[in-house]
Amino acid sequence: MRWGGGVNAVWAREKPTLQTSMGEVLRRLGEIVADQKRNLVFATVTILVSSGLQMIPPAATRYVIDVLIPTANERLIIALAIGLIMLHLARYGLLYLSRYAVALAAQQLVYELAQRLFENVQRLSLRFYERTGTGDIISRATSDVGVIQQALTGGMVNSVVGLVNMVAYAVVMVVLDWKLALLVFGTLPMMALASYVSAEMLRERYMTVRQKMSSVNAVLAENITGVRVAKAFAQEGASTERFQMRNRENLDANMATASVQAVSTPVIQMISTLGMVLVFWFGAERTMNGTLSLGTLVAFASYIVAFYQPVADLIQINNTIQQALAAAERIFQFLDERPDVVEKPGAIDLVAPRGHVRYEHVWFSYEKDKPVLQDICIDAQPGQIIALVGHTGSGKTTTVNLLPRFYDPDAGRVTIDGYDIRDLTIKSLRENTAVVLQETFLFSGTIRDNIAYGRLDATEEEIIAAAKEAYAHDFIMRLPGGYNWQVGEGGAMLSRGQRQRIALARAILRDPRILILDEATSDVDTETEMYIQRALDRVMRGRTVFVIAHRLSTIRNADQILVLDHGRIIERGTHAELLARGGHYRELYEIQFAEQPAGRDGEVAAATRPRQGRSWSEGQPARTG
Numbered sequence: 165m166r167w168g169g170g171v172n173a174v175w176a177r178e179k180p181t182l183q184t185s186m187g188e189v190l191r192r193l194g195e196i197v198a199d200q201k202r203n204l205v206f207a208t209v210t211i212l213v214s215s216g217l218q219m220i221p222p223a224a225t226r227y228v229i230d231v232l233i234p235t236a237n238e239r240l241i242i243a244l245a246i247g248l249i250m251l252h253l254a255r256y257g258l259l260y261l262s263r264y265a266v267a268l269a270a271q272q273l274v275y276e277l278a279q280r281l282f283e284n285v286q287r288l289s290l291r292f293y294e295r296t297g298t299g300d301i302i303s304r305a306t307s308d309v310g311v312i313q314q315a316l317t318g319g320m321v322n323s324v325v326g327l328v329n330m331v332a333y334a335v336v337m338v339v340l341d342w343k344l345a346l347l348v349f350g351t352l353p354m355m356a357l358a359s360y361v362s363a364e365m366l367r368e369r370y371m372t373v374r375q376k377m378s379s380v381n382a383v384l385a386e387n388i389t390g391v392r393v394a395k396a397f398a399q400e401g402a403s404t405e406r407f408q409m410r411n412r413e414n415l416d417a418n419m420a421t422a423s424v425q426a427v428s429t430p431v432i433q434m435i436s437t438l439g440m441v442l443v444f445w446f447g448a449e450r451t452m453n454g455t456l457s458l459g460t461l462v463a464f465a466s467y468i469v470a471f472y473q474p475v476a477d478l479i480q481i482n483n484t485i486q487q488a489l490a491a492a493e494r495i496f497q498f499l500d501e502r503p504d505v506v507e508k509p510g511a512i513d514l515v516a517p518r519g520h521v522r523y524e525h526v527w528f529s530y531e532k533d534k535p536v537l538q539d540i541c542i543d544a545q546p547g548q549i550i551a552l553v554g555h556t557g558s559g560k561t562t563t564v565n566l567l568p569r570f571y572d573p574d575a576g577r578v579t580i581d582g583y584d585i586r587d588l589t590i591k592s593l594r595e596n597t598a599v600v601l602q603e604t605f606l607f608s609g610t611i612r613d614n615i616a617y618g619r620l621d622a623t624e625e626e627i628i629a630a631a632k633e634a635y636a637h638d639f640i641m642r643l644p645g646g647y648n649w650q651v652g653e654g655g656a657m658l659s660r661g662q663r664q665r666i667a668l669a670r671a672i673l674r675d676p677r678i679l680i681l682d683e684a685t686s687d688v689d690t691e692t693e694m695y696i697q698r699a700l701d702r703v704m705r706g707r708t709v710f711v712i713a714h715r716l717s718t719i720r721n722a723d724q725i726l727v728l729d730h731g732r733i734i735e736r737g738t739h740a741e742l743l744a745r746g747g748h749y750r751e752l753y754e755i756q757f758a759e760q761p762a763g764r765d766g767e768v769a770a771a772t773r774p775r776q777g778r779s780w781s782e783g784q785p786a787r788t789g
């Protein structure tokens with residue numbers, strides 16, 4: 165395959181085989197459905213009653229044939245007919261109620277599953293999202309949940325009705341003529357075997373179907389997100405091909421289940437036909453020699469048809485149930501995921517911190533034994549600006565990601581005002597830190613919503629004040645609808661510079677003690693950049709700031725500059741100190757800012773910077789550690 169590993173890696177990790185037993189999956193589904201006990205009990209009772217009523221018509225037929233017709237009792241026949249109509253009406257009423265109750269229980273279960281899934285997935289740490297594709301998550305939350313819904317509303321009602329009916333018909337058949345009944349029951353072990361075998365074959369295959377569906381969604385999600393790239397490189401054809409491949413695999417997986425069904429259904433029907441043949445063979449003979457009434461034989465025949473019907477239905481339902489079990493298992497896999505970053509029991513709240521941040525001999529790796537950060541030590545006094553510089557992939561983003569506990573260090577610790585951040589409640593820690601990410605992300609909704617995301621209870625005045633501080637107010641007012649402008653998914657309706665300023669306003673509104681700025685390598689126009697720069701300068705005032713800096717002005721203002729190289733801090737000091745030292749920093753500085761007039765103030769330097777978009781990270785060849 166021509167394309168890179170992203171999506172493939174997801175598939176490679178998918179578990180192709182079943183992890184848990186069917187009983188375990190059922191037990192867990194049952195636990196969730198337990199809240200719906202009342203509905204289910206009600207449904208079962210109504211089903212039982214309606215099935216009981218269903219036993220009467222064939223018995224009545226027998227009575228008509230054997231007793232009423234021979235004695236020509238017309239009035240009783242009419243009375244019986246009216247009675248039967250009433251009986252059917254009552255039965256349909258009960259069926260309606262039972263189906264409604266089961267559907268309600270089933271829908272509640274589905275609601276509950278989707279809700280739990282979302283809540284748990286939201287709680288999970290970033291590592292989970294790095295491992296798991298968007299398409300896979302969406303697939304489980306929608307498609308897998310949907311399959312369970314179908315199985316429950318259709319399958320569950322029908323299988324309960326079917327099972328109850330089967331038992332009831334069995335009893336009636338025994339009462340009517342136990343010898344014939346035994347003949348019929350003789351076929352049941354064969355049926356049980358056939359359906360067991362097909363169930364086993366199906367469940368495994370349905371698991372594959374669910375996974376293939378996920379793959380289709382994964383390609384879909386990735387290609388929708390990456391549509392700009394696909395268009396820019398005129399690779400729509402390749403995307404389509406990739407989709408087609410997954411889609412084809414999905415089709416094949418579905419056909420694999422269809423072929424099992426295609427065999428199992430006729431086999432089961434054959435077995436039921438065999439039962440029928442046996443009954444007529446022996447029954448007819450006994451009717452002829454007078455040991456069995458014709459009425460009984462006719463009644464029996466209709467009971468057999470009715471008896472085998474739910475059996476055949478159950479086979480069908482079995483397909484649906486197997487599919488649902490596979491889906492349920494996939495949902496449980498996500499429900500069982502636990503966050504890597506967890507809060508300690510008895511964690512304390514970080515209240516009004518001064519903002520003294522320390523990294524003490526911090527080591528970190530994304531993958532085992534491949535340290536990305538090595539022995540990082542930082543002492544950020546309250547109110548200081550700490551600038552991190554270094555070539556791309558040197559570990560700048562990773563370093564700051566440890567502060568809000570997106571990840572936990574492998575060794576060493578990070579403290580705020582002397583508290584190990586792992587002893588703090590995650591909520592209070594994150595409330596006191598705000599992060600402006602390298603890539604700004606806005607949620608679909610209005611500009612107001614997106615700024616207010618920083619603090620949901622903010623007033624309109626506070627929102628506008630934050631926007632003004634971020635130099636966003638003016639451009640917002642120029643948009644149709646102003647603060648009500650819909651930004652589109654991910655903020656697609658705004659320019660990058662605009663998105664950055666909205667993200668800044670969001671951080672300002674939060675008014676955090678500790679601010680983390682992962683500056684995007686600026687590819688915005690010089691004017692916008694100047695605004696962003698001014699906004700940044702304001703935002704940084706009075707806070708402890710970690711800034712991954714690409715702008716000279718920011719770096720110059722920093723109290724400490726840390727130069728990272730392959731996950732180690734190789735130099736530290738102020739701009740002047742580091743320049744004087746003539747080491748790695750000076751080299752970086754000369755590569756990037758050689759063209760810039762020295763001695764001018766930061767803003768002007770940034771604003772007049774040549775447009776080739778060079779930055780600290782781009783100024784060095786990409787190296788990975």
Ligand SMILES: Nc1ncnc2c1ncn2[C@@H]1O[C@H](COP(=O)(O)OP(=O)(O)OP(=O)(O)O)[C@@H](O)[C@H]1O
Pocket residue numbers: 294530531536554555556557558559560561562563602781787788789
């Ligand atoms: N989620 C991740 N999983 C595995 N490895 C990662 C992950 N994120 C980053 N890395 C690796 O860790 C190293 C440091 O990455 P990091 O994002 O911290 O670099 P950076 O200094 O911020 O670079 P840039 O200037 O390009 O933003 C890189 O080698 C990168 O490949």
Ligand SMILES: [Mg+2]
Pocket residue numbers: 560561562602682
């Ligand atoms: Mg980075």
